[in-house]
Amino acid sequence: MNIAVCVKDVVDVSEIKIDEKTNEPILEGISREVSDIEKSAVEEAIKIKEEYGGKITVLTVGSVENMENIKELLAMGADEAVIISPPEEPDYTVVSELLAGAIDEIGDIDIVLCGEASIDLFSGQVGPRVAELLDIPQITYAEGLEAEEEKIVGERDVGGNKVMTVESSYPVLVTVTKEINDPRLPSLQEILGAANKPINEWESDEFMDHEIKPTMETKDIRGVSMERKNIIFDEDELEDSVKKLAENLAKEGLLE
Amino acid sequence: MVLIYSDDIDITKELIAKGKELADETGGKVISTIIGEVDEEAANELIYHGSDEVIVVDAETGEFKADKYAQVLNQLVEKTDSEIILIGSNKNGKELAPRLAVKLETGCVTDCTDLYFEDDALTAERIAYSGKAIAVQTFTSKPYVATIPPKNFDPLPKDESRQGEITREKVEVTETGLRIIDIQEKEIKGVNVEDAEIIVSCGRGFDNKEDIELAEELAGSLRGATIGCSRPVAADLKWLPEDHWIGLSGHKVKPNLYVAIGISGQIQHIAGMRDSETVVAINENEDAPIFESADYGIVGDLYEVLPKLIDAINEEKG
Numbered sequence: 001m002n003i004a005v006c007v008k009d010v011v012d013v014s015e016i017k018i019d020e021k022t023n024e025p026i027l028e029g030i031s032r033e034v035s036d037i038e039k040s041a042v043e044e045a046i047k048i049k050e051e052y053g054g055k056i057t058v059l060t061v062g063s064v065e066n067m068e069n070i071k072e073l074l075a076m077g078a079d080e081a082v083i084i085s086p087p088e089e090p091d092y093t094v095v096s097e098l099l100a101g102a103i104d105e106i107g108d109i110d111i112v113l114c115g116e117a118s119i120d121l122f123s124g125q126v127g128p129r130v131a132e133l134l135d136i137p138q139i140t141y142a143e144g145l146e147a148e149e150e151k152i153v154g155e156r157d158v159g160g161n162k163v164m165t166v167e168s169s170y171p172v173l174v175t176v177t178k179e180i181n182d183p184r185l186p187s188l189q190e191i192l193g194a195a196n197k198p199i200n201e202w203e204s205d206e207f208m209d210h211e212i213k214p215t216m217e218t219k220d221i222r223g224v225s226m227e228r229k230n231i232i233f234d235e236d237e238l239e240d241s242v243k244k245l246a247e248n249l250a251k252e253g254l255l256e
Numbered sequence: 257m258v259l260i261y262s263d264d265i266d267i268t269k270e271l272i273a274k275g276k277e278l279a280d281e282t283g284g285k286v287i288s289t290i291i292g293e294v295d296e297e298a299a300n301e302l303i304y305h306g307s308d309e310v311i312v313v314d315a316e317t318g319e320f321k322a323d324k325y326a327q328v329l330n331q332l333v334e335k336t337d338s339e340i341i342l343i344g345s346n347k348n349g350k351e352l353a354p355r356l357a358v359k360l361e362t363g364c365v366t367d368c369t370d371l372y373f374e375d376d377a378l379t380a381e382r383i384a385y386s387g388k389a390i391a392v393q394t395f396t397s398k399p400y401v402a403t404i405p406p407k408n409f410d411p412l413p414k415d416e417s418r419q420g421e422i423t424r425e426k427v428e429v430t431e432t433g434l435r436i437i438d439i440q441e442k443e444i445k446g447v448n449v450e451d452a453e454i455i456v457s458c459g460r461g462f463d464n465k466e467d468i469e470l471a472e473e474l475a476g477s478l479r480g481a482t483i484g485c486s487r488p489v490a491a492d493l494k495w496l497p498e499d500h501w502i503g504l505s506g507h508k509v510k511p512n513l514y515v516a517i518g519i520s521g522q523i524q525h526i527a528g529m530r531d532s533e534t535v536v537a538i539n540e541n542e543d544a545p546i547f548e549s550a551d552y553g554i555v556g557d558l559y560e561v562l563p564k565l566i567d568a569i570n571e572e573k574g
């Protein structure tokens with residue numbers, strides 16, 4: 001079973017602060033990560049490979065500022081990584097075209113795995129877009145997955161308190177939620193062992209047979225600040241703390 | 257034309273309201289679609305709520321599958337010559353819209369919080385970085401595809417004197433390799449956290465499912481507040497159904513009072529409740545990030561704090 005896992009190198013959102021002067025989020029100097037959901041996608045790929053063999057390729061579009069993040073995925077058990085540098089400021093059209101193009105280039109892929117959404121922008125576009133470009137079925141929001149010889153079965157919570165079991169032939173694209181598994185932590189030995197696994201850097205014109213143009217332009221990203229009172233009631237007796245809280249809620253008219 | 261689709265009729269009505277506003281600027285009509293079931297009553301409902309036309313697509317299309325429904329909508333966009341396509345942002349809508357956008361070779365914005373024309377191009381706003389920022393994006397391609405979350409726009413008032421054309425379409429689709437084997441529907445009383453004025457929300461600080469009763473008791477003394485929860489309580493532990501789940505991947509709420517109990521306050525949770533008027537946090541860890549997002553806090557074990565807080569509130573109310 002040959003598997004491609006799409007992952008994105010993103011800023012750690014919890015570290016982002018807003019610049020008070022420009023009202024823009026400050027992204028420089030913030031640590032970068034591959035989100036847990038995409039590690040779950042890699043974990044799922046490894047489980048399938050353990051049962052059926054095959055090869056796992058990790059794909060990412062964009063510059064990887066912290067190569068350790070990709071090496072960690074190889075240490076977990078992926079075989080190879082491909083880093084694709086986009087021609088310009090990429091939008092979802094460009095990213096998905098490049099991923100679909102790279103998957104075609106690798107060839108013979110049975111399963112494409114993505115996260116339900118990327119942790120920085122949380123759009124959930126890339127998975128369905130890549131599936132459409134490759135003209136294959138998709139199973140989104142999978143919280144359970146069972147690969148069989150001829151088909152794959154997925155469990156998905158579709159909201160409205162409905163849980164669905166679906167099956168698909170191969171090739172298929174699956175987007176996973178973080179509840180699907182707990183991604184393994186590679187051992188020191190595995191980290192050392194992964195040092196020789198290939199990390200390939202591809203330029204888009206090396207494998208794309210057509211030009212791709214962005215369809216969206218980001219005009220502005222403005223910070224949203226949240227002002228809170230931050231009053232902690234910390235009296236010697238808990239009774240007094242809760243009393244003060246209740247008084248304050250009453251004063252704000254919240255107990256009527 | 258503005259073409260509208262959601263499998264949830266309540267969302268469809270909200271999209272019609274926004275669609276009308278956009279159609280007023282571009283000229284043209286608002287056309288809503290109902291796919292997979294022929295329901296005369298629902299079609300009339302949509303006309304009464306402002307839709308100029310309703311297209312009902314033949315039931316043969318079957319259960320929702322993103323790849324199939326994208327084929328249907330692609331054909332309807334062509335047939336109606338639509339420039340703007342608005343889709344409801346529930347899970348089905350979000351897996352459908354990007355596929356449709358690829359067919360139409362165009363851009364798509366998911367989870368738009370606002371949508372307007374600026375310099376003749378459709379511009380969309382959406383949340384970025386878990387609510388720490390708003391991204392403003394402009395389409396450089398046509399048609400425009402956007403998904404809009406529930407409760408983002410108010411539906412137009414119902415007007416039963418409104419008239420509109422209801423047409424039936426038969427659309428050819430090709431089957432794909434996906435098969436729905438089973439749908440389990442959990443019979444539970446639905447809650448609507450989005451409209452709640454007071455929310456008491458439970459996190460992993462609770463030791464077990466039964467203890468949620470403590471939160472319910474507090475809710476009882478707070479004008480019958482609605483119970484909410486963090487993602488793990490719904491998704492991992494399954495102590496509460498999904499419609500209680502608040503956050504980036506759950507429901508967005510804006511109550512007058514939000515009480516977070518045993519919730520650490522990770523950014524993805526904050527994303528769903530940051531528009532609350534007043535926030536109270538109860539957490540045993542004084543360094544928990546939830547306190548930064550709270551107006552009032554008590555550091556302590558929820559099992560000690562809650563009974564005392566309930567007493568204090570009841571006393572305060574007299």
Ligand SMILES: Cc1cc2nc3c(=O)[nH]c(=O)nc-3n(C[C@H](O)[C@H](O)[C@H](O)COP(=O)(O)OP(=O)(O)OC[C@H]3O[C@@H](n4cnc5c(N)ncnc54)[C@H](O)[C@@H]3O)c2cc1C
Nearest residue numbers: 459460461486487503504505506518519520524525540558
């Ligand atoms: C893509 C993605 C999307 C996500 N979307 C969401 C979302 O929509 N909503 C969401 O909530 N999360 C979401 N998350 C998960 C989020 O990152 C956090 O993991 C989650 O919010 C943590 O839930 P929690 O606060 O209940 O649990 P924890 O982080 O485990 O916190 C439990 C808290 O309880 C406190 N506590 C423990 N015992 C007691 C006690 N006896 N008394 C008082 N306090 C106690 C602890 O100090 C701790 O602060 C998402 C994550 C990802 C990756």
Ligand SMILES: Nc1ncnc2c1ncn2[C@@H]1O[C@H](COP(=O)(O)O)[C@@H](O)[C@H]1O
Nearest residue numbers: 006007061114115117118123124125126
């Ligand atoms: N630049 C990228 N490179 C590789 N995979 C990506 C990239 N962006 C998004 N993805 C994948 O697509 C999923 C959904 O991302 P998004 O559409 O940005 O929410 C992510 O969880 C990744 O699996």
